[in-house]
Amino acid sequence: EAQVTQNPRYLITVTGKKLTVTCSQNMNHEYMSWYRQDPGLGLRQIYYSMNVEVTDKGDVPEGYKVSRKEKRNFPLILESPSPNQTSLYFCASSFMGINSPLHFGNGTRLTVT
Amino acid sequence: GQSLEQPSEVTAVEGAIVQINCTYQTSGFYGLSWYQQHDGGAPTFLSYNALDGLEETGRFSSFLSRSDSYGYLLLQELQMKDSASYFCAVRRDDKIIFGKGTRLHILP
Numbered sequence: 219e220a221q222v223t224q225n226p227r228y229l230i231t232v233t234g235k236k237l238t239v240t241c242s243q244n245m246n247h248e249y250m251s252w253y254r255q256d257p258g259l260g261l262r263q264i265y266y267s268m269n270v271e272v273t274d275k276g277d278v279p280e281g282y283k284v285s286r287k288e289k290r291n292f293p294l295i296l297e298s299p300s301p302n303q304t305s306l307y308f309c310a311s312s313f314m315g316i317n318s319p320l321h322f323g324n325g326t327r328l329t330v331t
Numbered sequence: 332g333q334s335l336e337q338p339s340e341v342t343a344v345e346g347a348i349v350q351i352n353c354t355y356q357t358s359g360f361y362g363l364s365w366y367q368q369h370d371g372g373a374p375t376f377l378s379y380n381a382l383d384g385l386e387e388t389g390r391f392s393s394f395l396s397r398s399d400s401y402g403y404l405l406l407q408e409l410q411m412k413d414s415a416s417y418f419c420a421v422r423r424d425d426k427i428i429f430g431k432g433t434r435l436h437i438l439p
Contacts, residue, residue: 251427258339260418260431261374268425276426308373319364319376320427 220245224309224323231299232331239294239326241309249312250292251276251320252284254305261308267292299330335419335430342436343409351404351433353419361422363395363402368432369415377404377417409437 222243231237243250251266253276263276267286281303283295292311296303306327310320336354343349353363362381366374380386380395380402392405406413416432 253429258431261429263426263428266426274425277428310374319379320366320374322373322375324373 220321222309222311222321222323224307224326226326227324228327230329230331233300234298237296237299237328239296239307239309239328241292241294241323242290243292243309243311243321244290245311245313245321246289247311247313247321248289249314249318250286251310252282252292252294253308253310254278254303255308255325256305264294264307299328301330304328304330335421335428337417337419337430337433339431340434340436342438344438345409345411347409348405348407349409349435351406351417351435353402353404353430355400355402355419355421357400357421357423359423360397360400363393364420364427365393365404366418366420366429367415368418374418406435411437411439413437 225240248269252264253261255261262278264282265276265284267273270289273284306325308325309323312318312320334356364379365377367377368374378393380393385394390407395402414437416434418429418432420429
């Protein structure tokens with residue numbers, strides 16, 4: 219089944235404890251992206267990648283890192299999480315970059331205390 | 332820069348037709364997309380318009396007017412399962428930017 223898989227679905231952590239949210243897609247998509255969703259703010263892009271070893275900042279990259287060492291994987295790293303990073307996170311991927319539909323993972327609900 | 336404006340909430344009656352509008356400001360335009368998101372779920376793609384006019388997919392249609400920087404999503408024969416949030420999205424350079432979403436409430 220074609221899908222984007224994120225793990226974990228839920229994560230509660232403390233301020234400053236490094237964490238990684240994994241994202242993997244099995245559709246051979248070139249484009250991958252991370253979004254955070256907060257009430258009233260919609261989906262805001264954190265980072266995106268057009269292909270392996272190519273990553274760029276979205277609109278809200280502060281406090282996050284990503285890597286794209288393999289085409290299928292695009293992990294999101296929070297080196298020192300803070301409470302303002304409590305949010306719902308979505309990974310997404312698509313063919314041909316921008317003009318193809320984005321396929322979203324099921325989301326990761328992160329709480330930083 | 333880039334911004335998208337859509338109503339925060341819309342209410343309609345089951346079986347009726349509803350239109351969700353989206354206006355955008357952009358320095359470059361590559362098309363308008365629409366996504367649906369049910370509570371607790373992930374966004375799913377509904378439609379994409381690159382050119383002016385109406386695109387129809389079953390009960391859902393999407394319209395674009397590039398001269399007016401405006402588009403809308405039209406949902407016909409509303410069903411209770413259509414209760415969800417709807418997002419318009421555009422491309423800015425290599426980024427995909429979403430509106431803040433329209434919550435659709437459907438009354439029986």
